[in-house]
Ligand SMILES: [Ca+2]
């Protein structure tokens with residue numbers, strides 16, 4: 001560790017000498033403009049505007065109700081403005097960002113995103129399984145296939161004609177939970193836009209009921225379409241020997257069957273969930289507490305989120321729905337994600353892995369409310385050996401110090417960590433410069449304990465925003481990118497007196 005520390009100190013000093021002569025020179029030519037809220041004294045609006053115009057400020061807004069003008073002006077002008085008799089207060093005009101895509105809580109709760117985007121970057125990890133290559137057949141009310149968050153999905157077909165429309169909304173919500181696209185808006189599915197889907201529409205203009213024969217016919221159509229998983233967010237409380245036989249043979253043919261435990265809140269069986277060949281899924285809330293409506297019996301096998309689930313609706317928007325239906329959708333898609341990472345496994349092996357790795361809830365061991373417990377997608381994948389190597393960065397932050405910006409990050413473990421590169425740019429989409437010439441190595445490769453890292457970027461100019469990215473390299477050489485995160489040394493507090501010249505500081509790498 002000593003030698004590593006020294007090596008990086010030298011490296012950064014070398015980088016400093018090169019960099020010092022370049023960016024500082026450029027920025028000295030053009031004074032940085034500060035975009036500010038300037039509050040004027042009542043009655044001084046016109047004279048403030050005149051003063052700003054004399055300073056060649058760019059005026060963006062005048063808010064009469066707030067006694068304020070928003071303008072961009074050079075630093076020296078700000079100094080003069082501070083002592084102006086027209087001015088009450090000067091504040092920075094702060095950035096406000098657009099609202100992001102909503103990640104419904106269930107996606108995190110069942111460890112789905114930890115499989116395909118562990119760092120939450122908004123980009124799929126190219127080496128991670130995500131359901132691609134598996135086919136889920138959804139037997140429901142059809143789907144609004146032209147919904148903005150579903151239209152890009154991999155629908156391989158459906159039955160009957162009109163399967164791609166939905167007149168009661170249930171199926172559209174279920175499909176959104178299974179597979180809504182990871183596209184920056186709307187919601188995200190457990191399989192983020194990547195699993196293949198076949199849709200069998202068994203309800204007409206209401207979502208009231210269908211015959212068991214129609215359900216069996218639908219399931220056969222799923223099989224004929226090549227389904228790996230059949231999602232049945234439906235059920236009824238009378239046993240049918242025909243259904244039982246049909247589902248047993250479908251299971252024996254290699255298809256994973258998933259159905260809703262039922263929403264009556266009682267202990268009665270619900271079919272098809274309560275056939276031995278079918279996984280019966282209970283609903284839990286965000287706190288892993290079983291929903292009061294979720295049926296509890298000795299056929300309940302797994303639990304998944306099913307209370308206030310946010311997903312796509314047939315009006316084209318998004319809404320909440322509760323039910324073991326939604327829990328079923330989470331379970332089906334989780335199974336597809338696991339299976340896509342371990343395509344050699346059988347349906348029975350996937351089912352067994354989901355049971356073995358479930359988070360035990362309620363009474364110790366398997367119980368009638370939660371079954372084996374909450375589905376854990378990533379853990380199931382790990383059990384089957386299908387998890388990709390990855391570096392899980394749990395914290396990545398940049399903080400201004402007196403004269404530099406301190407970048408810190410931590411890993412959840414060092415099991416797969418080889419090392420890191422840091423990159424910097426002056427805008428979120430600007431050209432990036434790598435800050436370290438050679439890899440910042442993992443502190444204890446192979447350790448199950450995480451580590452903390454620090455890098456001091458001393459080559460910064462006050463008042464400029466910097467964007468940082470962290471590239472984490474795993475032990476197979478594959479990398480994942482984190483960021484950008486943004487930081488700047490505040491200019492305003494330094495307006496008086498004149499700003500000091502930034503000084504370079506050696507890089508620090510510290511062990512935890
Ligand atoms: Ca989306």
Ligand SMILES: [Ca+2]
Nearest residue numbers: 361363365367
């Ligand atoms: Ca339990």
